[in-house]
Amino acid sequence: MLTNIIDKFSGGPVGLETLAASLSEDSDTVMEVWEPYLMQLGFLERTPRGRITTRRAYEHLGRELPGSLEDTDQGRFTGF
Known part of the structure; x- marks a missing residue:
């Protein structure tokens, strides 16, 4: 999922439905x-604009x- 966000969406932000479709996965499974696992590891953040690496x-x-x-400092994508 992380490589998908980086490669297809330049690290994000990307919406849940778009991300799930790009992974051929159900949006409930992604969410x-x-x-939760990737967020716990600090690899993913959920923002109002979408998911970001x-x-x-x-x-x-x-x-x-x-x-x-x-x-x-925090490693967030801030170039909006």
Whole structure:
């Protein structure tokens, strides 16, 4: 799911229904199973605009951080 958000949606934000469709998964499963786990690990945040990956997610996956994450203390995407 994290690589999907990074690769297809530039790290987010992406809405629940769009994300679920891109994963060929039911939105309830994404929201009730995947999201809580990834949020607990600090890899995903839920914002009013959609789901976003965090600095920790990029580091865990060995991905280069986008400029918007390099300059933040909390690792949130702030380039809205």
